[in-house]
Amino acid sequence: MSKTKKDAIAIHVNGVGKYFGSEPNLVKALDNVSIDIRRNEFFTLLGPSGCGKTTLLRLIAGFESPTFGQMLLDNQDITNLPPYHRSVNTVFQSYALFPHLTVAENISFGLEMLKKPKHEISATVDEMLALVHMEELKHRRTDQISGGQQQRVALARALAPKPDVLLLDEPLSALDYKLRRGMQIELKRLQLETGITFIFVTHDQEEALTMSDRIAVMSNGHILQVGTPNEIYYNPQERFVADFIGESNFIEAEVVSVTKGRSATASLRLAGTRKTFKANMPASKSKDKTATVFIRPEHAKLQKSTRGATLTGTLTNMLFFGTDTNYHLELDNGDAFVVRSQNEIGHAFHPAIGDKLGVVIDEQAIQVLKD
């Protein structure tokens, strides 16, 4: 695939909304959502339960039509196209396998509907069975295989017609941790091998970070931020995004001054401390006197003495995670703050609960949020 083709837009969602019900009980499942999903991209929709992820997938698949807005697939308007005319396949949250058909018959269903020649169908079915490692269970009925196997059949069934776009609605949520890990790697491999655009839904932030090319964080029928896992993790724009992905500390800061340049920079003073920091200021906040600052627990360092520390506080709790330990502090102004540090062998630093400790924060670790 050429470079230009790879960067081309596969799905273009333009100002789409989906409302259910009518006035007193109106549900705005999606409200004015716009995204561009590139071809051959592993795109993840991430958000809490009820935020509209499934609704967006159903609109793209064509099971539902939007209340307003427009959708394009490869520059062709598909807003009112029925699902059987869209080159889009879905892996359903509930798998929705056909229980009266065998594994092979399930996989060949889409190909038969596309009226592919017989030999091509059987070749593709075998190829798909090999892809998901299900060759032995070819002739088994789908209600006689395990949940993990059903999931793989659902995947093979949706992949077999080689659609332009594959939609996956929390396909791994029913699997145990080990199997889930394996499937994550397999899914990623499949996406790279087939060159199909994947739109993947999950509410597991770790899964989203490890698998995606880009992530859209959703809340309440809106898309809050779209970006690479790195951008989403290190530069969340809003408190919700920062809070939903990983662990975060939020601290109120006083804006001392703002210097206008190509991007506005602010001098900040954290939670009643004296030292000032420089950080990028979102354009919308350039006139504000206070701001919320966000710091990842692993970007702060704990030290025994309070001298030279950015913040000081009392240790209230320690949570051991194997590789890391979370130190919960109560800052001098009463706010809570968490520091995460890696456990090292022979580490001499063993604070006890109730100790007065110092926290050192690097200037680069400080990020000002939009809200």
Added chain:
Amino acid sequence: MLNRLFWKKREFSVTYQFGFATIALICFFALYAPISTLVFYSFNAGNNLMLWEGFSFQWYVEASKNELVQEAAIRSLIIAVCASLISTLVATMAALGTTRTAPFKGQKLIFIMINQPLMVPEIVTAVALLIFFAIIKTFTNYYGLGYLITAHAAFCVPFAYLPIKARLDGMDLSMETAAGDLYATPFVVFRRITLPLLWPGILAGAMLSFVISLDDVIITEFVKTAGQDTLPTYMLGQLRRVITPEINAISSVLLAVSLVVVTIFFLFTRKRY
């Protein structure tokens, strides 16, 4: 005592309580004792319903030789087969229309209207049909079996409807959605997915309406014209004359037919999905 005998290992079951097994046994006795007696005396050699005079197939032979019984039996079968086919077709369409669409205004009303005949006393329906068909008869001069078939088909619809609707309610819509997603047009989805999955429900509906039609007395009695006796109305007529164990024999055969139908149904629907 009995409890220990029957449910030794299910200590945490709610049925493991004093008296459950006894009551169950009494219920079974009340259900099956009369039927067993009926079947038992159909093999009586004498012509008394209550006095056992030895074993014989005499009454079965007698009944099968009786031309009136033969005709009534054939008529019963024709009516039951036609009525169950028609009512199952209608009920299938009604069930699809009331479950496979988005909820619409008046859906409840339609549901109630389909099932209402179950609530209306049968005798009322019978009188209504009698009058209604009498009018039609004077206009068309047609006096055939059509009236009985129509009447049976009509009152069988709700019986056929219930198992089909139950099956559809239990059938996740996501299967049909998935088929549509895999490029199947709505008609193909129906033929390849909905119908095969619905089949046990349709079969249950057909069998149920077949059995219901087979043993109907009241409506048949009102709607039939002279010489259109079905097996049940023939038996009813016999009661007004001398009763012999021939009645028992006919009843036993009817019972056997019902049992066969039920067994076939179980064999067909044993695959669970």
